[in-house]
Structures are given as C-alpha cells and as structure tokens.
Amino acid sequence: MLADMTMYDSLIILYSIGLVISIICIIGVALQKPSDEQKLMLLISFFAFLISLGYWFGIQSNSVEAIIMAYKLMYLGGCSIYFLFVLFFVRYYKIKAPKLFFPIFGLLCILLTGATLMIDQHHWFYQSYTFAYETGVPVLIKEYGILHTVYMVMEAAVALGLIIIVIYQSSKRKDKEKWEPFLLVAVPLIPAAIHIGRLYLPTQIDLASIGILISELLLIVLIYRLKIYDINDTAKQLIIDSMDDAIIVVDHNHLYKEVNEQAIVLFPEFARAKKDTELAIISPALDQTLKAEDTSLFYLESRVYEPYIKTIRRNNQIRGYVIWYLDVTEAEKRKELVLNYQQELEKEVALKTARIEEIQEQIIISFANIIEIRDTITGEHVRRTSLYAEKIAAVLLQNGDYPETVNERFIRLLYAAAPLHDVGKIMVSDSILNKPGKLTEAEWVLMKKHAENGQNILKNALEKIQDVDYYNMVCEVAMYHHERWIGGGYPEALSGETIPLSARIMAIADVFDALTSERPYKEIYDNDTAFEIIKKERGLHFDPILVDAFLSIREEIEAVAVRVGK
Incomplete structure (x- = not known):
C-alpha cells in the first residue's frame, strides 16, 4: 500500500503530522508552570505552528493566490522564531547582550516580516514566481530577490552565532550536562541546514517545517530534562515556602x-x-x-x-x-527583655538617685545644723527662707516669667540650695555674729565676707559633685544673695539681671525673714510692715517681677512663717 502512495500523499501525511505535533507542543508548554521562559517557549511553539500551518496549506493549494498565502504564514513564523531562538539562548546562558542588539535585530525581523506579508505587492523578496504542479504536488517556482538573500543571511548568521555561543559557553561552564551542548547546537543547526540545503538539493520535499519542529522538540526535551525554565522559580518557591x-x-x-x-x-x-x-x-x-x-x-x-x-x-x-x-516573635521577645531590663534599670537608677539626694540633703542639713549651733536664730531662718524661695519660684513658673531659666528642676534645685545661703557665717566670730548692738565698720567688713567665704566653702566641699547645675546654683545663692537690683550690694556690687536669678529670689526670702524675725540688733517687724518694706524696695533692692510674685502669695508666705518656728 505504501508503494501506491504518491508524493502528494506522502507530503500531506508528513505536514499533517508536523501540524499535529506543533499543536501538541503548544498545549504541552501552556500546561507548564508560568514563567518568563515558559512564555518564551509558548511563543516559539506558536510560530512553529504557523510555519507548519503554512506548509500544510501550501501542499493543498490550487492557485497562485493560495500558495502565496501559505508562504506568508511560513515566513511570518520564520522571521519571528529566529528572533525568539536568540532571545531564548541569551536568557538561558544569562548573556548580557549589547544595548542596541535586540532593538536592531528586532527591527530587522519586523521589516522582513512586513516584506513577506506583502510578498505579492513588490519584487524585492521574489523577483518573479509561477504556480505549477510537479508530480502532482503544487509548487511555487521562484526567482529570489535581495530581501530573500537578507533573510537567508540572517538565518545563517543566527544559526552560526548560536552555535558559537553554545560552544563557547560549554567550554567555560561545567555546571551543565555533557550531552546538553550537542542538543543545543542542533536547535539552530537543523532548520537552517534543511532550509539552506533545500536551495541547492534537487528535491520536491521541503522539510523546513519539520526541521523547525525538531528544534522545538529538542528545546522542550531540554526543558523537561533539565527544568531550565523552572529551576529559578522552583528554587525561589522552595525558599519562600520554607520561610517563617x-x-x-x-x-x-x-x-x-x-x-x-x-x-x-x-x-x-x-x-x-x-x-x-x-x-x-x-x-x-x-x-x-x-x-x-x-x-x-x-x-x-x-x-x-x-x-x-x-x-x-x-x-x-x-x-x-x-x-x-x-x-517578629524573637524580635518582640528581645524588645520585651530590653524593655523589662530598662524598667529595672530605671528603678535602680531612681533608687540610687534617691539615695544620693538623701545623702545630699543630709549634708545640707548638717551644714545648716553647724550654722544653727553657731547662731540659734539662723536654724529656723534657713528652713523658712527655703520655703519662701520655693514658693516665689513656683509663681514665676506659673506666670511664665523667666521661661528660659525657670522650670520644675530649677525650683527643686533652688529649694535644695537655699538652706546653704548663709553657710559662710561659720567663719564669722561669735562676738560679731551675736553682737546685740550695731556693728562697727571693721566688724561689718568681716560680716560681709560671709558671702564670699560661703562660696569658697561650698566649692571645696562640693567640687566632685556630679550635678553641675546644683553646684552652680548653691554657689550663686551663697555668693550673691546680698546684691541689690540697682547695685551697691555686696560682695561685687552687681545690678539687674547680672545678678543670678536664684540669688535675687533668695534676697527677698532672706530680707523678709530677717524683718519678721528677732535679731540681737533689732526688734521684730509685723507682717504688714515687712510686706510694705519689701514693696517699697521694688526696683531698688529687689527685682520688680520677683516682688510682684512674692506679694501675690502673701497668705502662703504668712502660713509658712506660722508653721516654721514663729
């Protein structure tokens, strides 16, 4: 029965098998896991199908128009498939192509595709062609034009270039299977050899579509054998799935x-x-x-x-x-541990700070007690003046006066520093300190030295203290609480805001308590008289803003005086 088959019958069967195989290839590739390589193979399979379809239509053509349409399908697939072959190999070997290579190559393929789709409208691809039958097989007898030569050169260049790439990459890389280079070389070589050989071998059987299908099958075998299109995605998916x-x-x-x-x-x-x-x-x-x-x-x-x-x-x-x-489980645990440690550390620091402050307070009390031993009046005096100073500073904070200086810490430091404002009196003799009458000029000079002596005592006693702000303030209070707003005070005759704010506050507290307390050299003034004297000294002896603050809390001041020793 095979002996009775004509050439036409043989070609019909051959091209039909090729068409079926190309359809199977499309379906097989489409069912694979989506990836860039899978999409590329799907395009190669599609254009291989167009080539097979063109040959299948061509063998059944009965007119020049029909066979020309079949050739258009063949070349539409052929121009595109070689571009895709190059793209596949570049991606497979991870080659960095020159920047303009693919745009230029793509433009060439597009121009050739356009020329072949209009093959019957010009003479650049085929200078002439005639439809005929040879042994019952429809054929197109052609005289080739310049664009066909360009197409053949492109096909040969692609085949040669891909073969060179495979040979070079195979010699450089040892991570591929030994038989893989032979498989890859066959991909461009087979269809190009068949197509070019067809021009020089006297045969009616055009196996170019079969060559393309063989190349496609080789790529598919390579994909299934080595999973080249899927290996990166599989690895990435494996890594992603193993993540926490x-x-x-x-x-x-x-x-x-x-x-x-x-x-x-x-x-x-x-x-x-x-x-x-x-x-x-x-x-x-x-x-x-x-x-x-x-x-x-x-x-x-x-x-x-x-x-x-x-x-x-x-x-x-x-x-x-x-x-x-x-x-972030572990990170949250570490954060919680750090937070707990920080809280414990803060508690420990707060406890140690409290102990240090307690020690400092005891030192202050000890200094005050030393003064109290020398001068029984001074003991209650330092307690009241500390409270007076604290309350004046609190009013300043409430009113927003001297905002660059006054805050909660300033008030706490002032309260702690105030008891030591008269510490310099330790160095004043009892005969001067407790003299019932008016001091002589010489005695007054010695008495005024208690301000400077107090600063020196405190500097020597507190030179290693860590709280610099407290150190500065306690020295200021001791040194400058006898200065006057308009000048003329002692020990340096400062005036206005050149006098530290802490000392200006202390001055009012000190004078008011002296006025309302019994002294060896004077009698007690009543509260009305004392407040009036402070008011009259507004802008003279005392800072006007501080006087206003002091007068605004008269009831609180009087309550302190009653509560602490009067």
Whole structure:
C-alpha cells in the first residue's frame, strides 16, 4: 500500500503530522508552570505552528493566490522564531547582550516580516514566481530577490552565532550536562541546514517545517530534562515556602495570585481559595489591611507577625502588591527583655538617685545644723527662707516669667540650695555674729565676707559633685544673695539681671525673714510692715517681677512663717 502512495500523499501525511505535533507542543508548554521562559517557549511553539500551518496549506493549494498565502504564514513564523531562538539562548546562558542588539535585530525581523506579508505587492523578496504542479504536488517556482538573500543571511548568521555561543559557553561552564551542548547546537543547526540545503538539493520535499519542529522538540526535551525554565522559580518557591514569614501576592486589582505555605497557616481560607478571586471575598480583614496599610501586629498562638505592604512596579506602573507578614516573635521577645531590663534599670537608677539626694540633703542639713549651733536664730531662718524661695519660684513658673531659666528642676534645685545661703557665717566670730548692738565698720567688713567665704566653702566641699547645675546654683545663692537690683550690694556690687536669678529670689526670702524675725540688733517687724518694706524696695533692692510674685502669695508666705518656728 505504501508503494501506491504518491508524493502528494506522502507530503500531506508528513505536514499533517508536523501540524499535529506543533499543536501538541503548544498545549504541552501552556500546561507548564508560568514563567518568563515558559512564555518564551509558548511563543516559539506558536510560530512553529504557523510555519507548519503554512506548509500544510501550501501542499493543498490550487492557485497562485493560495500558495502565496501559505508562504506568508511560513515566513511570518520564520522571521519571528529566529528572533525568539536568540532571545531564548541569551536568557538561558544569562548573556548580557549589547544595548542596541535586540532593538536592531528586532527591527530587522519586523521589516522582513512586513516584506513577506506583502510578498505579492513588490519584487524585492521574489523577483518573479509561477504556480505549477510537479508530480502532482503544487509548487511555487521562484526567482529570489535581495530581501530573500537578507533573510537567508540572517538565518545563517543566527544559526552560526548560536552555535558559537553554545560552544563557547560549554567550554567555560561545567555546571551543565555533557550531552546538553550537542542538543543545543542542533536547535539552530537543523532548520537552517534543511532550509539552506533545500536551495541547492534537487528535491520536491521541503522539510523546513519539520526541521523547525525538531528544534522545538529538542528545546522542550531540554526543558523537561533539565527544568531550565523552572529551576529559578522552583528554587525561589522552595525558599519562600520554607520561610517563617507569610507571603500573599495580589495584582493591582487586588485579585489573589499566590501564597506560600505559612500564609495558609495564618489564613486557612487561602487553602480553598481559587486564584484570581478578589481578596475581599477570600479575607475581608486582609483586604482592609492592604487598603489601609494597617501594620498592627498579628498574633497566632505563640508567634507574632508584623505586616508590610510591598508594591510591585514595572515601567513606573503598579502591577500588584505583596503582603508580607514578617515573623517578629524573637524580635518582640528581645524588645520585651530590653524593655523589662530598662524598667529595672530605671528603678535602680531612681533608687540610687534617691539615695544620693538623701545623702545630699543630709549634708545640707548638717551644714545648716553647724550654722544653727553657731547662731540659734539662723536654724529656723534657713528652713523658712527655703520655703519662701520655693514658693516665689513656683509663681514665676506659673506666670511664665523667666521661661528660659525657670522650670520644675530649677525650683527643686533652688529649694535644695537655699538652706546653704548663709553657710559662710561659720567663719564669722561669735562676738560679731551675736553682737546685740550695731556693728562697727571693721566688724561689718568681716560680716560681709560671709558671702564670699560661703562660696569658697561650698566649692571645696562640693567640687566632685556630679550635678553641675546644683553646684552652680548653691554657689550663686551663697555668693550673691546680698546684691541689690540697682547695685551697691555686696560682695561685687552687681545690678539687674547680672545678678543670678536664684540669688535675687533668695534676697527677698532672706530680707523678709530677717524683718519678721528677732535679731540681737533689732526688734521684730509685723507682717504688714515687712510686706510694705519689701514693696517699697521694688526696683531698688529687689527685682520688680520677683516682688510682684512674692506679694501675690502673701497668705502662703504668712502660713509658712506660722508653721516654721514663729
């Protein structure tokens, strides 16, 4: 029966088998896991199908118009498939092509494609052609033009270039199978050899479409054998699935695309979800997280996850989103440990600070007691003046006066420093300190030295203290609390705001208590008289703002005087 088959019958069977194989290739590649390489192979399979379809139509043509249409299909597939072959090899070997290579090569393929689609409208591809039958087989007898020569040169150059790439890369890389280079060399070599050989061998059988199919089958075998199109994606998926983090991928329309295994653990609804389903339908809470970019921590049993939203962009356009639930369990534990340690440390520091302050307070009290031993009047005096000074400073803070200086810490430091304002009197003799009458000029000179002596005593006693602010203030109070607002005080005759604020406050507290207390050299003034004297000295002896603050709290001042020793 085979002996009775004509050439026409043989070609019909051959081209039909090629057409069926090309369809099977398309289906086989389409069923593989989506990837860039899979899409590339799908395009190669499609254009190989066009070539096979062209040959299949050509063998059944009965007119010049029909066979020309068949040739258009063949060349449409041929021009495109060689471009895709080059792209496949470049990607496979991870070659960095020159910047203008693909644009120029692509433009050449497009021009040749356009020329072949209009093959019957010009004479550049075929100068002339005639439809005829040879042994019952429809053929197109052609006289080739310049563009056909360009097409053949391109085909030969691509085949030669790919062969060189394979040989060079195979000699340089040892991570491929030994038989792989032979397989890859055959991909461009077979169709090019068949097509070029057809021009010089006297045969009616055109096996170019079969050559293309063989090349395609070799690539598919390579894909299935080595998983070259899938190895990177598989590795990435394996890594992603082994992560403790949850990964959810959606497109720009919030349609579900992919999740890893940990995401299914956190959100079991994805186990039943179909891809391309709206995220809001699968998990409304997750959709709200994406829309609101909510980064609230997510808790599952003993694990803690923190969500991050990553935007997928390509060509400055949003393509989708990755919702990444980062496992921060260990980080949160460390944070909690650090927080607990910090709290314990703060407690310890506060306790030690309190102890230091207690020690400082005892030192202050000891100094005051020393003074009190020398002068019984002075003991109650230092307690009252400390409270007076504290209350004046509190009014300044409330009124917003001297805001660059007065704050809660200033008030605490002033209260702690005030008891030592007269510490210099330790160095004044008892005969002067407790003299019932008016001091002589010489005695007064010695008495005035208590301000400077007090500063010297405190500098020597507190030189190693860590609180510099307290050190400065206690020295200021001791040294300058006898200065006058308009000048003329002692020991340096300062005036106005050149006198430290702490000393100006202390001056009012000290004078008021002296007026309302019994002294060896004077009688007690009543409160009305004492407040009137302070008022008259406003802008003279005392800072006007401080006098106003002092007068505004007369009831509190009088209450202190009653409570502390009067």
